[in-house]
Amino acid sequence: MKKSLSALLGVSLLVFGLTLGAESSYAESSTNSNVKKATQQLNPTIQIPASKVKKKEKNLFSGSSKKETRRGKITEADAKRGYIKDEIIVKFKTNKSLSSLGDKIKVKGLKLNKTLDKKLGIQTLKFDTNVSTMKEILKVLNASSAVEYAEPNYIYKPAAVSEPYYQYMWGLKNTGQYIDGAAGKKGIDINAESAWVKTKGSASTTVAVIDTGVDIYHPDLKDNIWKKPGEIAGDGIDNDRNGYIDDVNGWDFYYDDDEVYYDEEYDAHGTHVAGTIGAKENSTGVIGVAPNVKIMSLKFIGPDGGSTDGAIAAINYAKSKGVKVSNNSWGGGEYSQALYDVIKSSNSTFIAAAGNDGDNIDSYPAYPAAYDLPNIVSLAAIDNQGNLGDFSNYGSKNVDVAAPGVSVLSTIPENSYAYGDGTSMAAPHVTGVASLVLAANPSFSSAQLKDTLMKSTTKLSSLTGKVASGGLVNAGLAVSADIDGEIPGVSLNGNSISSTLNASTDKDDVYSVKLTKGEKFTVSLSGAAGTDFDLYLYN
Structure with a gap:
């Protein structure tokens, strides 16, 4: 027997601050992209003319041969196979370890490579x-009483494709301008200008770009690159003793060094x-x-893709720095319990591209999005x-929102700009909106942030039955909406949540939780002397 419970906190004008105590693979193909000089003068509040745009076709999203002197862990054969041939990811049961496998260690040639998450084991x-195939080793380990699960170290690739070029950043403001000879539809955009009236993001908000590298010297990015406090660049010392030497702007988990930008072609996607x-x-x-946020570059994708353990290491790095939102424009491999x-x-909101196979991922799951x-x-x-890109994955259960992802103009290395298509390009629009919402509501939990993004969309008939919200992400509505004051409320999925009310701007918070018969739900309210508040329970 389960019941739904909604709690509404109502507060009078006497209250100023009231505290309530109380988540099929898609390895995208990389084809040549089309780029075009963008010299047209645009509205300066939306886009400045591109000063240097690539004038020839180039592959924006593939690797480069320039890194042959720095060998990564993933071979071309591994990339074709979909996993690293001699590595497995294992979670041992409580109080169990590699030594618990006994003779299997020697017989199978097993040895510890690295600990990915000490707390989770x-x-x-x-x-x-030479002794075992992947299939054989997984069968042996998953049958062991010491192992909770064992799985391949899957390989992921950028979720991007390259399509025709376009002249404007229509995703921020669509006036119906012509894009490659065809008129757009006015209002089919993320409503950025309305959001910017309230906030353009905060320098205290750091976004993790878990991807290929980021050109931290690009004139449009260099001032917004995250810099780690206390880490001294180039001294060869792990100043904060976190296991990463000179991780001033992030880390390269593919080559295992501090070089978050190296190559013009290899790092174009990030x-x-x-x-x-x-x-x-x-x-x-x-x-x-969100032009005021900070970007943390966490590379784990190299010329032949990125591995599960690299993704896990990047996610945990962001977690260790308190990052609340990450962009993940990648996918591939099968279901990974470890990644899940x-x-x-992770204590953060994980923005994930749905993939570019044109599939319904409710029926053919693509991870990590699904x-x-x-x-x-x-x-x-x-x-x-406002139409779903013909390449875009969709799903009324496993895909939450939609965003501009066709002919998106953005930065590429070496002071340049180019257009790209893909759910890779849609994801950062949502990440940017999430960053604006966090700037306006810094205490938001991941549940509140997700609810806000989903409940503030622009509904489009073309998205009905295609994404759970049925709509296009709307920055203007998202930063201004009092989503947590509406019934049925923000879903409580963790063990606890806390929030602060305000007599003028946030008078009510509503939460919903499913309880099994016999479970207890506790709410504690605190405020200054003379505080007046009400607690309502429904159902």
Whole structure:
């Protein structure tokens, strides 16, 4: 027997601050993109003319041969296979470890490679491929009483495709301007200008770009790159003793070094994503959805993709720095329990591209977007007419919202700009909006942030039955909406949540929770002397 419970807190004008105590693979193809000089003068509040746009076709989203001197862990053969041939990810049961496997360690050539999450007990092991195949080793380990689960170290790739070029950043403001000879539809955008009246983001909000690298020297990005307090660049010392030497702007988990930007072609994808999120308003180039935020570059994707353990390490790095939102424009591999567990425990909102196979991922799941976790916001891509991109995955259950993802103009390395298509390009629009919402509501939990993004969308008939919200993300509504004051309320998915009310701007908070018969639900209210408040329970 389960019942739904909604709690509404009502507060009179006597209250100023009242505290309530109380989440199929898609390895995207990389094809040549089309780029075009963008010299047209645009509204300066939306986009500054691009000062340097690539004039020839180039592959924005693939690797480069320039890094041959720095060998990554993933081989071309691994990339084709979909996982690293001699590595497995294992979660041991409580009080169990590698030694608990006994003779299997020696027989299978098992040895510890690295500990990915000490608290969750997740590790990467290596094994002797001359002794066992991947299938055999997984069968043995998953049958062991010491192991909770064992799985391959899957490989992920950027969720981007390259389509025709476009002239304007229509995703921020669509006036019906012509894009590649066809008129857009006025209002099919994220309503950025309305949001910017209230906030353009905060420098105290750091967004993790978990991707390829980011050109931290790009004129539109350099002033918004996250810098780690207390870390001294180039001294060769792990100043804060976190295991990463000189991690001033983030870390490269593919090559395991501090070089978050190295190559013009290899790091184009992450740079394009970063520009859509947070390109600075500086009278040059483009502008991001949240032009005042800080970008943390966490590379885990190399020329041949990125691995599960690299993704896990990046997510945990962001968690250790208190990052509340991350952009994840990548996917591939099968269901990974380890990745699921780490995303769930990340204490952040995980923005995930749905993928570019044109599939319904309710029926053919694409991960990580299709993980059933309350802190994942997955998204589809639309064009400037409001139609779902013909490449975009969708799903009324596993895809939450839609965002501009066709012909998106953004930054690429070496002071340049280019257009790109894909759910990779849609994701940073949502991440940018999430950053604006956090700037306006810094105490928001991941549940509140997700509810806000989903309940403030612009409803489009083209998205009915395609995404759970049925709508296009709307920045203006999201930063101004009092989502947590509406019935049926913000879903409570964790063990507890706290919030602050305000007599003028936030008089009510509503939460909903499913309880099994016999479970207890506790609410504590506190305020200054003379505080007046009311607690209502429904159902």
